[in-house]
Amino acid sequence: MPTTAALTRYADLPALIGLMEGDEKHGPAAHSTLDVVWVLYDRVLDVAPATADDPARDRFLLSKGHGPAAYYAVLAAKGFLDVSALRGWTAFDSALGHHPDRVLVPGVEIGSGSLGHGLPLALGTALGLRAQGLRRPDGTAPRTVVLVGDGELDEGSNHEAIAAAGRLDVSGLTAVVIDNGSSSHGWPGGIARRFEAEGWATREVRGRDHDALHAAFTRPWGDRPLAVVARVRSAS
Amino acid sequence: MTASTTAATARPAPPALAGAAMRETFAAVVAEAMEEDPRVAVVLAAISAGMFRRPASRHPGRVIDLGIREQAMIGTAGGLALTGMRPVVHSYAPFLVERPFEQIKLDLGHQDVGAVLVSIGGSYDASEEGRTHQAPGDVALLDTLPGWTVHVPGHADEVRDALRAALPGEDRVYVRLSGTANREPRPLTGGLTAVRTGSARSAGVVVAVGPLLDRTLEATAGLDVTVAYTATVRPFDRAGLGALAAAAGSADVMLVEPYLRGTSAHEVSEALADRRHRQLSLGVSRDTELRAYGTPADHARAHGLDTEGIARAARDFFLV
Numbered sequence: 001m002p003t004t005a006a007l008t009r010y011a012d013l014p015a016l017i018g019l020m021e022g023d024e025k026h027g028p029a030a031h032s033t034l035d036v037v038w039v040l041y042d043r044v045l046d047v048a049p050a051t052a053d054d055p056a057r058d059r060f061l062l063s064k065g066h067g068p069a070a071y072y073a074v075l076a077a078k079g080f081l082d083v084s085a086l087r088g089w090t091a092f093d094s095a096l097g098h099h100p101d102r103v104l105v106p107g108v109e110i111g112s113g114s115l116g117h118g119l120p121l122a123l124g125t126a127l128g129l130r131a132q133g134l135r136r137p138d139g140t141a142p143r144t145v146v147l148v149g150d151g152e153l154d155e156g157s158n159h160e161a162i163a164a165a166g167r168l169d170v171s172g173l174t175a176v177v178i179d180n181g182s183s184s185h186g187w188p189g190g191i192a193r194r195f196e197a198e199g200w201a202t203r204e205v206r207g208r209d210h211d212a213l214h215a216a217f218t219r220p221w222g223d224r225p226l227a228v229v230a231r232v233r234s235a236s
Numbered sequence: 237m238t239a240s241t242t243a244a245t246a247r248p249a250p251p252a253l254a255g256a257a258m259r260e261t262f263a264a265v266v267a268e269a270m271e272e273d274p275r276v277a278v279v280l281a282a283i284s285a286g287m288f289r290r291p292a293s294r295h296p297g298r299v300i301d302l303g304i305r306e307q308a309m310i311g312t313a314g315g316l317a318l319t320g321m322r323p324v325v326h327s328y329a330p331f332l333v334e335r336p337f338e339q340i341k342l343d344l345g346h347q348d349v350g351a352v353l354v355s356i357g358g359s360y361d362a363s364e365e366g367r368t369h370q371a372p373g374d375v376a377l378l379d380t381l382p383g384w385t386v387h388v389p390g391h392a393d394e395v396r397d398a399l400r401a402a403l404p405g406e407d408r409v410y411v412r413l414s415g416t417a418n419r420e421p422r423p424l425t426g427g428l429t430a431v432r433t434g435s436a437r438s439a440g441v442v443v444a445v446g447p448l449l450d451r452t453l454e455a456t457a458g459l460d461v462t463v464a465y466t467a468t469v470r471p472f473d474r475a476g477l478g479a480l481a482a483a484a485g486s487a488d489v490m491l492v493e494p495y496l497r498g499t500s501a502h503e504v505s506e507a508l509a510d511r512r513h514r515q516l517s518l519g520v521s522r523d524t525e526l527r528a529y530g531t532p533a534d535h536a537r538a539h540g541l542d543t544e545g546i547a548r549a550a551r552d553f554f555l556v
Binding site for chain 1: 313318
């Protein structure tokens with residue numbers, strides 16, 4: 001067992017997840033969100049434990065609150081959470097449940113679990129940052145990234161937010177859709193088209209390819225919101 | 237405090253005008269607050285967008301009309317609050333409270349952020365529009381969630397006072413505008429105020445909420461009862477009611493509320509748990525859906541919330 005201080009790398013995530021779920025069953029492949037969340041915190045978002053309350057920080061909102069072990073593991077690897085907190089997850093007095101609670105978990109931006117809430121919350125967050133004219137130290141505007149699942153997109157509330165964000169040109173908003181084919185009735189023609197028709201910039205990418213994810217999140221996308229559809233095979 | 241009932245003989249304001257006055261006061265007070273407080277933002281779903289054109293042009297990005305998208309309206313308000321802003325969210329009561337109720341529960345309450353929700357069309361104000369535009373259950377629904385302050389102003393001046401109290405804060409506040417109003421405004425104390433005090437041998441206490449005060453005073457003019465008023469029903473002034481009941485000849489309480497019947501009955505029970513009492517709740521009927529149009533006055537009569545209905549219920553309850 002490595003020491004706590006060493007558990008900060010991508011390669012350590014299975015061990016961290018193992019503290020919650022047990023070592024026997026789950027490698028990183030079982031967690032459809034793991035690579036996306038890692039790339040965001042490791043290479044894209046400008047937020048760290050020291051800036052977790054900075055009004056101009058970047059925000060990550062996990063809308064699909066299900067299966068949060070990967071998210072907790074990344075937060076622990078990045079120092080938002082004590083590794084020791086992972087062991088007792090879902091116990092009565094643990095801060096970590098099967099759905100994250102922002103009031104209980106340092107670094108968690110929203111409480112989620114009921115599907116279809118994250119995108120409207122992210123829209124409001126991006127609009128709030130824009131209305132206040134907040135800027136990071138390098139002069140750029142903070143961004144708000146929300147992760148939704150392709151099954152979660154069934155919820156109509158997402159489509160209210162997708163349409164409104166496109167019309168209001170909310171360029172500070174990025175939605176990443178984890179597409180593991182779990183939507184009951186599918187999305188004929190593809191998920192990206194739903195965003196594109198509403199005025200979003202869209203990119204499709206393999207959801208385990210770190211360099212491709214990084215490029216999709218960071219290549220300039222203009223004065224529109226950005227949707228990144230990340231395809232993964234896992235069904236978790 | 238003792239007050240005469242001379243107001244009952246004054247000429248009533250036309251109900252439609254009184255309702256418009258509350259809505260216009262709301263728009264004016266919020267526009268004024270936006271000048272002074274950069275945190276204040278307005279979130280709309282098409283309804284009343286025209287009333288906020290001027291502040292929208294003066295404060296870019298702080299009047300957000302999402303179109304007819306009420307789930308996104310509450311979610312957006314939650315997101316704004318997460319960035320430190322003070323969202324004011326407004327629509328007809330059924331589209332503000334009932335349709336996006338889970339968003340109110342999760343995007344505001346569960347996120348532990350606040351907003352000021354301001355409704356029009358409560359209960360049967362939209363009488364000609366029918367059931368789709370009526371929400372007599374709005375206060376009862378919010379009552380299932382912790383941490384809400386609920387104001388039911390009885391006059392446009394009370395709307396102003398409620399908003400000025402709510403806007404600087406960070407908590408969750410519902411302001412329920414009404415299409416009818418009392419002739420005179422009353423101070424917004426947050427609790428119960430005795431408007432007419434009965435004798436030491438009085439038959440009990442009548443609690444009149446918001447716009448129903450004037451007709452309640454008129455309906456109970458011939459009875460020896462204390463009539464108390466409140467424009468703030470959550471948190472409910474349990475201590476105040478306990479004190480009024482203790483001073484009355486009997487601790488019996490009649491509650492007159494302009495929304496779903498019995499919405500505050502459990503509050504009365506809690507307030508008087510330490511003494512024997514009877515209680516009666518008046519409000520919008522729970523047991524049947526009233527499939528009728530007409531005027532708000534027609535609906536008040538049908539629910540027993542007109543002066544005659546309240547008087548009849550008060551006689552039956554207190555004169556036993």
